Amino acid sequence: MSSEILINMTPNETRVALVENGVLQEVYIERERKRGLVGNVYKGKVSRVLPGMQAAFIDIGLERAAFLHASDIVSESVSGEEEKLDNITELVHEGQDICVQVIKDPLGTKGARLTTQVSIPSRFLVFMPGTSHIGVSQKIEGEEERARLREHMENIITEEYAGGYILRTAAEGISEAELDADVKFLNRLWDAIRERMRTAPTKSVIHEDLPLAMRMMRDLVSPEIEKVRIDSRETFERAARFARKFIPEVSRRIEYYPGERPIFDLYSVEDEIHKALEKKAQLKSGGYLIIDQTEALTTIDVNTGAFVGHRNLEETIFKTNLEAAQAIARQVRLRNLGGIIILDFIDMQDEEHKRQVLRALEKALERDHAKCHISQVSGLGLVEMTRKRTRESLEHVLCETCPTCNGRGSLRTAETVCYEIFREILREARQYDAQTFLVMAGHEVVDRLLDEESDNIAELEDFIGKPIKLQVESLYTQEQYDVVLM
Incomplete structure (x- = not known):
């Protein structure tokens, strides 16, 4: 590829x-x-400890306090190794200075997620000071290669370069000398970070990850990448x-x-970005996906659309779902959807078809850099999956909530607003002794009051015994109105 x-x-x-x-x-x-803040190391201050949640809020100088769970806190044991404890009150207290690393960017209304287990990535390795674990990326599948890399690391790691290391996918096939150079670079960087931890003021950045262009050079470039333009x-x-x-x-x-x-x-990258902001994603066959992103989860609905197939209904559904599996994997990556994702494939009767669609989805997601987990087809015919979320989705980066509908995606109709206005006039007529009622509303609502609802306005005037005047406010949305007593 x-x-x-x-x-x-x-x-x-x-x-x-x-x-x-x-x-x-x-x-x-x-x-x-x-x-992006992921990978940055900060010297923060504990602003609040929550025993009920086994977590603490840390002020690291950002707009919102960051979140640190007890499971992400490590403390040194008697042997000098780092260990995890369960009780947050034994680990931190309010006002305490603490060095932390961001593992999740602030998402929506939530602050950043933190850990005290600092990890520093390089081209071939991820260095984890304080542990002694050597891990190998699961994407390196050959047992001989995994054993070779482990052996090299055991030769390199001395008392001077002690710590935990994870060999990244890019380490496949490289020499012991290249690994040795990476280990030395990471340890020099860690020494500099530790020095800044001691001297840096509270609520300041101790270490920043590379800017995006360099980060992508480090993390994305592989033998498959032919060009970087x-x-x-x-x-x-x-x-x-x-x-x-x-x-x-x-x-x-x-x-x-x-x-x-x-x-x-x-x-056509620019066009594809614009398409990725729409709810509807077309399939080549004529079918389509409807993608709804909410605070709690994302739903993806598969529809046959204009695709009618050539043989029978089950075959048409199977082919649409197979194509949708490939498209879903791409859309999830392109839109950077994370958290819980519910996939509503078209119902299939054949168990073999269900298995093949799931396998196609798993295979298509193998190229995803984010960790994904897929469940089996549920009793309702839904597939549940999760995808690790570390940064905002494409929609949240490029868009904001609509100020007219406040993110609902719908408005009350002009007819609904007219009837609300009638109820408001009746309510105020009973409470106050006004001579005239002035209704200020948007263009669509006033047009309807003057046209379809004109008889109702006349009846209301007779009922309350007071005149009702109408005034168009060009800056009002369809849902906005005011009833002014005159």
């Missing part, structure tokens, strides 16, 4: 697109004023220097893109 990474730089925003076989699969966006000369030069130092085998694949045509117009 041929893949490319496109990096678009503007003064206030960095965008990275991962394209596989000419089709956009993932988008990463980072804005100068709102950079960058449309900024300055960023290209920085990326080239970064590659020569840390990933020399990639340096030849980095290109400066000087074209007049915007880089995100290649492979």
